[in-house]
Amino acid sequence: MENKIDVRNQIRNNIGKRKNNVDKIMPRFFLIMASVSVITTIGIVVTLITDAYHFFKEVSIFDFFSTKLSPLSANPSFGILPLINGTILSSLIAMLVAIPIGLTSAMYLSEFSSKRTRNFIKPILEVLAGIPTIVYGFFAYSFVTPLLMKLIPSLEAKNVLSPGIVMGIMIIPMVASLSEDAMKSVPNALREGAYGLGSTKLEVTTKVVLPAAISGIMASFVLAISRAIGETMIVAIASGSSKNFTFDITHSMQTMTGYIVEFTSGDAGSGTTGYYSLYAVGLLLFIFTFIMNIIAQYISKKFREEY
Amino acid sequence: MTNYENKIVYDVKGLNLWYGNDQALKDINIKINKNEVTAIIGPSGCGKSTFIKTLNRMIENIPGVRTTGEIMYHGINIFDKTMRVEELRTRVGMVFQKPNPFPKSIYENVLYGPKIHGVKDKQMLQEILETSLKSAALWDEVKDRLHDNAYGLSGGQQQRLCIARALAVQPDVILMDEPTSALDPIATAKIEELIDSLKSDYSISIVTHSMQQAGRISDKTAFFLMGELVEFGNTEMIFSNPRDKRTEDYITGRFG
Numbered sequence: 347m348e349n350k351i352d353v354r355n356q357i358r359n360n361i362g363k364r365k366n367n368v369d370k371i372m373p374r375f376f377l378i379m380a381s382v383s384v385i386t387t388i389g390i391v392v393t394l395i396t397d398a399y400h401f402f403k404e405v406s407i408f409d410f411f412s413t414k415l416s417p418l419s420a421n422p423s424f425g426i427l428p429l430i431n432g433t434i435l436s437s438l439i440a441m442l443v444a445i446p447i448g449l450t451s452a453m454y455l456s457e458f459s460s461k462r463t464r465n466f467i468k469p470i471l472e473v474l475a476g477i478p479t480i481v482y483g484f485f486a487y488s489f490v491t492p493l494l495m496k497l498i499p500s501l502e503a504k505n506v507l508s509p510g511i512v513m514g515i516m517i518i519p520m521v522a523s524l525s526e527d528a529m530k531s532v533p534n535a536l537r538e539g540a541y542g543l544g545s546t547k548l549e550v551t552t553k554v555v556l557p558a559a560i561s562g563i564m565a566s567f568v569l570a571i572s573r574a575i576g577e578t579m580i581v582a583i584a585s586g587s588s589k590n591f592t593f594d595i596t597h598s599m600q601t602m603t604g605y606i607v608e609f610t611s612g613d614a615g616s617g618t619t620g621y622y623s624l625y626a627v628g629l630l631l632f633i634f635t636f637i638m639n640i641i642a643q644y645i646s647k648k649f650r651e652e653y
Numbered sequence: 654m655t656n657y658e659n660k661i662v663y664d665v666k667g668l669n670l671w672y673g674n675d676q677a678l679k680d681i682n683i684k685i686n687k688n689e690v691t692a693i694i695g696p697s698g699c700g701k702s703t704f705i706k707t708l709n710r711m712i713e714n715i716p717g718v719r720t721t722g723e724i725m726y727h728g729i730n731i732f733d734k735t736m737r738v739e740e741l742r743t744r745v746g747m748v749f750q751k752p753n754p755f756p757k758s759i760y761e762n763v764l765y766g767p768k769i770h771g772v773k774d775k776q777m778l779q780e781i782l783e784t785s786l787k788s789a790a791l792w793d794e795v796k797d798r799l800h801d802n803a804y805g806l807s808g809g810q811q812q813r814l815c816i817a818r819a820l821a822v823q824p825d826v827i828l829m830d831e832p833t834s835a836l837d838p839i840a841t842a843k844i845e846e847l848i849d850s851l852k853s854d855y856s857i858s859i860v861t862h863s864m865q866q867a868g869r870i871s872d873k874t875a876f877f878l879m880g881e882l883v884e885f886g887n888t889e890m891i892f893s894n895p896r897d898k899r900t901e902d903y904i905t906g907r908f909g
Binding site: 533535536538539540541542543544545546549553554557558 | 741742769
């Protein structure tokens with residue numbers, strides 16, 4: 347048979363023309379680009395550790411993990427427990443809001459909603475995720491707090507409850523969309539198997555789909571927690587800067603992030619203990635979220651149900 | 654009330670089914686008997702899977718499906734408002750093309766059905782577990798690892814587990830949609846043996862692509878073509894002396 351177009355020869359010629367060095371250089375370029383984030387991470391960790399080291403030369407670890415925090419007094423003390431307390435309480439409130447609402451939304455979107463409702467709700471959730479946190483902070487301070495004051499008259503103008511709730515609203519899209527992805531990826535064969543045994547839709551969702559997707563769902567919770575722990579603007583605006591150690595969520599409290607914001611905006615002179623305390627707090631915050639991410643990875647491995 | 658002693662389990666009368674505007678089943682009339690294996694054969698897209706999924710109304714999970722006609726199950730039309738689809742599906746078990754155990758333990762898989770339907774008594778559950786696994790010829794292989802994940806089983810074992818899972822709610826019909834298509838010949842032989850032994854207690858409808866399989870295991874054979882039931886009768890008759898030319902062509906391998 348005679349070929350009218352000689353593709354073979356043309357390919358042979360083009361292969362000869364190809365520049366071999368491009369094939370060698372480009373992967374190296376990609377490697378350098380990929381290293382940028384790794385190097386940055388290492389840089390940040392090194393900075394945090396060295397400057398935190400300066401801090402711990404002057405303040406013992408026992409004083410650091412104490413409840414007395416008054417960095418600007420004549421005889422300053424740097425007990426971090428009020429900050430940890432504020433961080434954990436605000437994150438806890440956020441999770442109490444985000445987990446039930448996020449998970450039930452995910453269940454609805456993945457298993458119950460019609461395509462039309464889903465196409466309506468999903469973009470709105472994504473808009474929620476795109477709102478800048480400063481807007482959320484303002485929303486917490488100027489709208490949610492006054493609203494809550496009507497319910498709880500003793501609520502302080504700056505308190506942990508309001509930013510906690512608003513942070514929860516902020517991370518709903520994260521929980522909902524990651525959990526929904528996890529549930530959506532459960533194969534239909536499992537649903538069919540359950541229907542075939544006379545399950546109702548609710549039973550299929552709660553007894554088969556949810557357990558099968560649990561690793562992804564748990565991972566979404568943990569990622570959401572670490573997002574709440576690291577959240578800054580909302581708490582800085584709405585929860586104030588009280589450094590008292592208290593469990594009363596109607597009071598003002600400062601979080602670790604809030605502390606860093608307050609002191610980087612001018613009060614701490616470079617080289618002072620107060621200045622170095624920022625790095626100690628920053629390091630601790632880093633360890634917190636780092637542990638959270640490790641837990642998330644562990645969970646998604648441990649609970650992975652292969653289907 | 655329903656009389657489960659009837660010889661006729663299913664009496665399908667004038668069944669039509671549409672996916673949107675495409676008619677997938679055309680005026681199907683068929684009677685399915687107790688304690689018999691009914692093989693449903695036909696080329697891909699002939700409606701045989703659609704038909705079997707209509708028998709327990711699983712087909713309704715597909716959006717845009719519309720049916721007319723009647724499917725009398727022990728004298729009750731399964732499309733009746735009074736028929737609860739969940740109850741129907743506990744009476745009519747289903748085994749799917751690919752083994753689909755839940756990502757849970759063997760124990761949880763078998764007892765899923767009884768548990769969601771409110772069986773709580775521990776001893777009763779234990780008995781159900783044992784009888785179901787024994788009936789599915791799986792007990793000896795798994796009795797020492799009941800709490801292991803079902804995904805550790807081989808494909809053939811998983812399929813038998815799915816059969817045990819269906820048996821655990823004590824159905825009287827088992828629908829099988831090409832249950833051996835994902836299995837090797839040895840696992841297939843085991844399932845076929847199992848089907849034969851289950852016949853005395855259940856009526857079984859099985860969709861199969863394999864003519865040999867239909868010949869080996871079934872009492873009756875239904876041949877579907879383009880949504881129509883072309884021929885239905887004793888398997889021996891269908892294979893040795895088909896009345897319809899199209900059946901003969903399909904069985905002798907002239908098409909399909």
